[in-house]
Amino acid sequence: MMIYLNEHIHPEALETVGRHAEIVQDYSQIEEIHAIIVRTEPVTREIIEKAKNLKVIGKHGIGYDNIDVEAAKELGVSVVYTPTANFQAVAELIVTLMSSTSRNIVQNVERIKGGKLTTNAPADLVGTEMVGKTVALIGMGNVALTAAAILRNGYQMNITGYDPFVSNEKATSLGIKKYDSVAELLPEADYINVSVPLTDTTRNIISENELRLCKRSAILINTSRGGTVNETDLYQALKDGTIRAAASDVFVTEPPTLDHPLIQLENFVPTPHIGASTEESMYRMGTTVVREVLTVLAGDKAKYHVL
Structure with missing residues (x-):
């Protein structure tokens, strides 16, 4: 599997991703990407449409306004998030x-x-x-x-x-x-x-x-x-x-x-969007979003799903 991840997450969460998938930091192989994990980076309709193998988008946080949820819904892509972590x-x-x-x-x-x-x-x-x-x-x-x-x-x-x-x-x-x-x-x-x-x-x-x-x-x-x-x-x-x-x-x-x-x-x-930036919160958000993304990729239903 290939997972796009280009923003900082807790090291333990990052290690978990690396054990289960290849991590890429750009969209040069966008058609091969199975999952996207983001914090504040936007996930646009264009990205979702180009990612032909995309199954799930994971939001590291509560608000998911940086994700085009309507496009994800139209294209059958799951969206998961971490509503209780931060x-x-x-x-x-x-x-x-x-x-x-x-x-x-x-x-x-x-x-x-x-x-x-x-x-x-x-x-x-x-x-x-x-x-x-x-x-x-x-x-x-x-x-x-x-x-x-x-x-x-x-x-x-x-x-x-x-x-x-x-x-x-x-x-x-x-x-x-x-x-x-x-x-x-x-x-x-x-x-x-x-x-x-x-x-x-x-x-x-x-x-x-x-x-x-x-x-x-x-x-x-x-x-x-x-x-x-x-x-x-x-x-x-x-x-x-x-x-x-x-x-x-x-x-x-x-x-x-x-x-x-x-x-x-x-x-x-x-302050520069530091609301969730504590060691404890970063751990909870990172481990939660990774778990939810991997759950969807395994064909199971996520606990915290937007779609």
């Missing part, structure tokens, strides 16, 4: 970014390293505490709920949320005050967390209209997908003080570069 890691990053932006950690570090510090505890970088504040969850999947548990138990935060796929009864059982729209959710939120897949309905789910509903002291966190938050509108909101601060692990074009307007703002904290 939510702890991403949830911990959400809490980290909330804490970092609340205490102006990046600005303080940059001031010290840049030789611009003139006093201890700079008056213009006074932070805010998270205890007892309200966090609004846009999307209430595993990632958001794991973060919510940390925030509730560790910071006694009030949890509110919006998710059309979660019932009011379910939300209540989880101790979450659920709203029927994003617009209703935002005005009382001190922190806003975006944890949704990128779809036609979630693209720009946060844009100018939504940002203007927020408190001026609000902090926005996005670890979902670039495009769920309108970057141009967020830039303007941060620049004019519509909201206090934001942090994002995801961008429309990745990785972000210095010429990106948001990167220039002191009240914006960027």
Whole structure:
């Protein structure tokens, strides 16, 4: 068998692939490829159509918007993923970014390293505490709920949320005050967390209209997908003080570069799509996606299949 794999995965997962198949890192023999394993690399219709022997595409992660699922379905190619492997890691990053932006950690570090510090505890970088504040969850999947548990138990935060796929009864059982729209959710939120897949309905789910509903002291966190938050509108909101601060692990074009307007703002904290980048998460994602791909290639049904 021949498996295409050109992105970093956990060494143990890579070793497993190598024991079962020949690994190729380009599409020079695309018609001979039986499986494709990707993290963020796109798998287009053109690739799927050319890979005449392709049986399965494995996504190393939760979101599979980089895969043309419709083309895979039309051509009878299975798509598998790792929906439970990385939510702890991403949830911990959400809490980290909330804490970092609340205490102006990046600005303080940059001031010290840049030789611009003139006093201890700079008056213009006074932070805010998270205890007892309200966090609004846009999307209430595993990632958001794991973060919510940390925030509730560790910071006694009030949890509110919006998710059309979660019932009011379910939300209540989880101790979450659920709203029927994003617009209703935002005005009382001190922190806003975006944890949704990128779809036609979630693209720009946060844009100018939504940002203007927020408190001026609000902090926005996005670890979902670039495009769920309108970057141009967020830039303007941060620049004019519509909201206090934001942090994002995801961008429309990745990785972000210095010429990106948001990167220039002191009240914006960027990270380069590191949500799932922990040793533990990489192990779980790598071993899971490899197992699922090999299961399909063996003619059996995968546990975590999109198609």
